[in-house]
Amino acid sequence: MLAAMSASPLTPRSPGDACARSSGDACPGALRLHRADDGALARIRIPGGVLTPHQARALGKAAERLGDGELHLTSRGNVQLRGLAPGCGAELAGLLRGAGLLPSERHERVRNVVASPLSGLDRVGAADVGPWLAELDRLLCGSDRATQLSGRFLFALDDGRGDVDALGADLTLIGLGAGAALRVGSADTVFRLPASEGPRALLAASEVFLDAAGVSGAWRVEDLPGDTRDALPDEVVTRLSRAGITTSPGRLPRPLEARSPAPGPVRGGRREAALSVGVPLGRLDPAQWQLLSGAGEMRLTPWRGVVVTGVAPDGADALAGALAEAGLITGPGSPWAGVGACVGQPGCAKSLADVRAQARAAVGPPGRLPVYWSGCERRCGHPRGEWIDVVATPDGHRISHVRGDRAERPVTVRDDPAALAAAVAGARGAGR
Template sequence: MATPSSSRSGADRCPGLLTPFVSADGAMVRLRVPGGRVAASTLAEICSLAGAFGDPDVTVTSRGSVQLRGLPDPLPRELITAIGDLGLVPSGEHDKARNIVADPDAALDDLVAELDAALLADPGLAELPGRFLLAVAGSSGPVLGEPWDVAIIDEGGVLRCDGGASKGGSARVLVDGRSVVVDRAAAAQAALEVARRFLAARPDARTWNVRDLPPEARVDLLQGGTACVVEAGAPPAPGPVGEDLVALLPLGLLTPTMVTALVEVLSASRGSSQSSSHLDERGQSTLRLTPWRSVVVPGGAAQAAELETAGFVTRPDSPWTILTACAGAPACTRTSTPTRDLAREAAPLLDPTGPPVHVIGCERACGHPARPHATSPTPASAADIVAAQRSPLRKA
């Protein structure tokens, strides 16, 4: 979530706040958006900066954050200052540690904000690895299907746990198959205490996640924990959810046309019956980016047709619900395979009811979904992608 700016500029407030990845096609910057919560106006500003300095299409990641690609190297000071002033990098030291995924439920907004604020307030937690993932979920929340390290579950009534179900003002903190029930107000600190124990037990810099620790070290991460089995729900399918709309981004790309349509839809929905839970502290509409490369648009159900015309997917029977791809060439210099272009050619030929398929340009398989899926490595044509979906030998 955006943090209010101080009187200093973004660059002065966070010296060295942006460390870009540089390729032959320009620099890439990742902006972490904890829990995917972002004001619509902030997202519009991000997209405007992308178009002004690099590739105008913004990438939404599998952690509900965003990437700006094709940027100059070195990064212009004007860009660094503008990003800092948006409040998206409130601490340069903690930037890599701010990996929080969350269900796109307004009832969880306060837990996401509390977790992010508590993380930023602890200098020691800046040492968390960039792959360490914190999750905030509701009962059987779909985000529990992601590869998290520590999770907070609000109202976890359907969890099968030795300690019983959390109720009322309680939450459950989970790590490595064990959980404890705590007061909801204490959940953020309880989760971060696990993160501190992880750092204390971490033997080296290549130990990225809880699952990388030896079993005897993992046992001590959660004091008083009891065995717990997580039941994750299915990610929200594209389409209306009450007055709101789940709008999928094909290939995770948010284009200028799509952003313009979002702004227009949100302007049209203001003053309607949308609840105040859709507004942030400044009275602006809150969008929720999801780990499944979609965006929950408050009050957007009535304008689904307009958003689909702009490029969003708003129907659950679209092939884009089962098709993903890494950046590929020319955006990534590790491959000569134009994965996204081939995915676009293959989309009309795929079975939307078949297994998901992920197109990759090299062995790193970047951007792959957490769900079971087939892979299409370095395809030469759209036909190779179709064949991968139909071949059990290609399943990951």
């Protein structure tokens, strides 16, 4: 049964928020474990989502030895380990440190950097963000001030194609061919600067944010009081000028839709092949992880997928077949394309439903719009742009068509699996 509701703002959280506000920044990390209903949880920051085969194997070993064996991808290209024993922290830290995944214990929760996952692999982007990524992480880990950033503050490195620029980062560096542009928050005004100065400009801008956040205690740019937030870009320009970084203003509206890499081979003319792989519900079992980690370097994407690089051209088809056989998405037409969900029950005490099981039961033909299932109003990890929002409520499931920060045409579906699947399929296919 459907019950219509009026359109309303999307509340209470903005898309992409990783943690709910409380009396302190309680976002979990590799060293600060979070107690969940299915055991302790660790969130390992992986700047740009880039993992060497050695690092990927170490994560797989940690998941099997200390947790539930599965690796859970996040909407920031990070990895969560679940089902951990409360006393495993020292052993986990040792495994991560040995693999180079914990370069600084003081900075491990602030290494929040998303990057265009196809950068340098095809001919679409205007810049290869790899050098930016390495330099920004080095600067962050070497900065005492950066330790004051919250576990929610997000940097984005966009190669010019607009994919991670659309994710709503606090500070975004965008490739513009010979140069780069810095975006502060969601402002349409960007500041052009030499590409080589990009990482240094990001670190300086984050320090300006910390100065502005001092009184309000804001964790992200969007949390600043309006007047302070509006003044932030000019303050950043002033600080950059003092640091000898020349900027010039320009207008570049932030893209509204963050497009994930299409599953399948990545075309770009390199000798090595690359393969974009979708991961249903962002959840990888040990066998799937072993296949991926043994195939080449991995780039975890903010859309809970993986791009495998360095694949021998004569082995790409065989790899795609093996991954598809293992339940992953390696080509178009998968019913799982665009389907996401939070962890839900039984892993989260706040969830009102096992939304992952419900998402599996409702999977049907691919829809025009992505869909995200949430076990409660927090909507942890949900996407940005235009999508179908399915939220468990005490009365059933509320289904809304989200555009930006507005939920349009909400309806409530009572607890009937067939009716729920039909309503979600209809909402995803609207406008076909």
